[in-house]
Amino acid sequence: MPVRTALDALTLRPAGFLRSSWPWRSALYLAGSLLLALPSIGVTVLMMLTGSKVPVFAAAIPAALAAGVCGPLIARFERWRLWLVDTQRLDPPPRRGLRGHLREQVTWWEICYALFSAAVLCWMDVVVVFCMTWFPVTFLLTAVLEPAYGTAETLLTMAAGAALLAAAPYPITAWAGARAAMTRVILGPHDSERLVEVTRSRARLVDAHEVERRRIERDLHDGAQQRLAALNLQLGLARHDLPEGSTLEAPLRKAHDLAKEALQELRELIQGIHPKVLTDRGLAAAVADVAGRSPVPVDVGIDLPGRLPEPIELAAYYVVVEALNNVAKHSAAERAAVTTTVAGDRIILRVKDDGVGGADPAGGTGLIGLADRVAAVEGTMALFSPVGGPTVLQVEFEGAPVRAR
Amino acid sequence: MLRVVVAEDALLTREGIVGLITRFGHEVVAAVGDADELIAAVGLHRPDIVVTDVRMPPSFSDEGLQAAIRLRRSDPGLPVLVVSQYVQQTYASELLDSAEPGSAGIGYLLKDRIGDVAEFVDALERVGDGHTVVDPEVVRQLLRRRRGPLTRLTPRELEVLALMAEGRSNTAIARSMRVTEAGVAKHIGSLLTKLDVWPDEDDHRRVRAVLAFLNGSG
Structure with a gap:
């Protein structure tokens, strides 16, 4: 020995x-x-x-x-x-x-x-x-x-x-x-200190990640997106000025359509990387926008007395995005609802749908990744999804001070 | 001919918009890169219409939108067309809410639409004329949240409602749907009754009513 x-x-x-x-x-x-x-x-x-x-x-x-x-x-x-x-x-x-x-x-x-x-x-x-x-x-x-x-x-x-x-x-x-x-x-x-240290380092990691995402969003917005927009405009002008019956009409239209599709895809990509409206307008507005894009009709009932601390706001936002994605992909639901409840210094966020239930966190990495994100801001996540539905995803953020901006 | 002030921070896009507007016979009296310059340029040139981007320096959040709302507050007679890289209902609603009934035209369009040059210029002219123009994508998102009375509409009526919300006139709706104007009027009458929104002869107020309904029902 x-x-x-x-x-x-x-x-x-x-x-x-x-x-x-x-x-x-x-x-x-x-x-x-x-x-x-x-x-x-x-x-x-x-x-x-x-x-x-x-x-x-x-x-x-x-x-x-x-x-x-x-x-x-x-x-x-x-x-x-x-x-x-x-x-x-x-x-x-x-x-x-x-x-x-x-x-x-x-x-x-x-x-x-x-x-x-x-x-x-x-x-x-x-x-x-x-x-x-x-x-x-x-x-x-x-x-x-x-x-x-x-x-x-x-x-x-x-x-x-x-x-x-x-x-x-x-x-x-x-x-x-x-x-x-x-x-x-x-x-x-001591064990508890080790945990605090782990939580802190995880929170730092999430922060660094977020800063990086913001930078990428800015770069894409200032660079590729502007050039594609200019290209889209030039192609539009070229098509407009084309003499009637020109042989170029079909290839030009094709090119224009491709440019528009590229713009659309880039826009969705940028939106997914960092939600601008969240930083500008807060959780309620950002969730309303996400809900508006969801193929399943979503009722939004977010009533907060002010803005949440940024890391919590982001975590909550990503929970809603992922949850609504899952609703659209797997639940076969006809309606979904996103609501928040404020209880003392706790914020409870619920995403509910009337679909088939049976959601399994082990099934995909999405929910696990979300749980990590939520845990990094010391929140907890719970999923209730009996077979036959309904499914409720509930996230709770402890000690979340709500500050007015 | 409209005298236009353009505010857009990205040089390429700004030059593109200026070229496009000039190409269709209007005059760009000033092309600026941020919100403060926009307000100054409007004060200086008293244009017929303002075209502005939402996101501009210094903080790149929604300076353009806020400037547009401010300009409208101080001069309700100034038509404003806001172009945005993203469809953001929140922004669209804020902009439309800032417009008093009976005030000048207002518009919210996705920036991609400048590629459809003729349609973009048409939208610009309609806003200059006092109409309301809302991007079809915004309307689509509002309609997607449908519930309550909206579920009672037929697919055809929903289509008409969407075109109404975009700010089209009956004639334009009839042309786009390839039906007669009388047919459109019939659809409109029936859908407004179902929605409990009273028909209004004024295009402008009709759009507002429909949008307010869609916004409120979501």
């Missing part, structure tokens, strides 16, 4: 373990706690020397408080010194400024851990290292330190010292390993 941490090292054969660097690294790791313990040790010693009547634990309180304030710094130190007993790095989560720190749950974990570390753990570290070196060493030095002992006693004590010294790496390494594992659990990324 590969040895990654001090705890893993304990499983090595004794000879291998004792020859390895792990015991030394563990001892060094624990000795590092002296740095943390020094302030509280210093205060304690000072009080004992001045003969203060204040109990020892009370002296540790100011030191511990300071440790709380320095929580993130201590945590940084704790993470850094992990390299001694853990081959896997533990990087601090990215945070910016005081506000960034206060918003992250991990900051509070850091402060708690710093308090615990400065008040309890560092003492234990020091005690462990101290006991595991002091006793073997003094035992071994019995001959010098206790000249009054008899030969047998001295030899026995020295033998005990040698045995203790040989065994000492085990408790030291075990404690260091346990301490490091604890540090990793408390200061490492």
Whole structure:
């Protein structure tokens, strides 16, 4: 088994373990706690020397408080010194400024851990290292330190010292390993944070995607579309000026028709890439336009007190487009309806049809892609589609502030 | 001959529209590239009609449309033809709503229509004449949302209704459907009764009534 941490090292054969660097690294790791313990040790010693009547634990309180304030710094130190007993790095989560720190749950974990570390753990570290070196060493030095002992006693004590010294790496390494594992659990990324990070990065991805789509839309509108429009006009003029009965009439008409079809296709393409009316007029207007193009008659009941935040507006729009596409393609419905309900700070969007039902999200990638898009703005999507209908696609956006524009 | 102000930000299209209008014997007194210049040009030249794109600088959203609405508010007698790259009912409705009954002609056309040169110029002249012209695509979309009384119309009556909504006169409808004018009048009478819209002799008001009905029923 590969040895990654001090705890893993304990499983090595004794000879291998004792020859390895792990015991030394563990001892060094624990000795590092002296740095943390020094302030509280210093205060304690000072009080004992001045003969203060204040109990020892009370002296540790100011030191511990300071440790709380320095929580993130201590945590940084704790993470850094992990390299001694853990081959896997533990990087601090990215945070910016005081506000960034206060918003992250991990900051509070850091402060708690710093308090615990400065008040309890560092003492234990020091005690462990101290006991595991002091006793073997003094035992071994019995001959010098206790000249009054008899030969047998001295030899026995020295033998005990040698045995203790040989065994000492085990408790030291075990404690260091346990301490490091604890540090990793408390200061490492928690599941909920990982999720928040994933959501954020997904939202960033969607944003970047949207910016790109907008750029493509602009480029197509300014470039190809203008040239095709000019071509369409020129062909129209040429046809108009053509003398009656010219042999060019048929090929010109064909060319003109092709140009018109190309314009039409390009227009639909651009519309699909980025809906201009959505940015200009908001969800209700954009949905009314989509509904107008749907082959299945659609009732639109969107009543919002203002504009939605842009990412939510876009997500909602794409849900409607895809849902109405599905209605047209698969549902055999005679009518569909798009409605919104505002409940507190939640927006519920419903697309309903009176078709055959039995829609299966696994059937196509459209619905799954939509669910991803909705999830990126922290919304949820539900599909009710019993065989025989009706089908209701419901999307809910949580905490959506509605702002008037 | 109409004196026209053209506003369109894309140079190619602008030159195309100017060439087309001139080719059919009208005069382009100014061709500009954004909404502010449009308003200034109208103030300066007092044209017979304005042709403007919807999407223009600086923000490329709907400056042209807003400028058109503003121009109409300050001068209800100024005919305006808005051309749009997209069919957007919202834009069409806003434009038509801005026109008071009895005011000058107004039109909303898809930009593709400039390719059908004669028809485009015909639409321009009709708007200049005080008529309302609505792109067939807008009408098609409005009709697609049909429900209520619209479901009671026969296919033939729906066809007539669509042409009415586009702003065609009875004569034009009769020509396009290859029926007699009397036949068209009969269809119109019956469909307006079914829709509960009162017939009106004035073309202009008739279009408004039909569009208002379609818009409201959707």
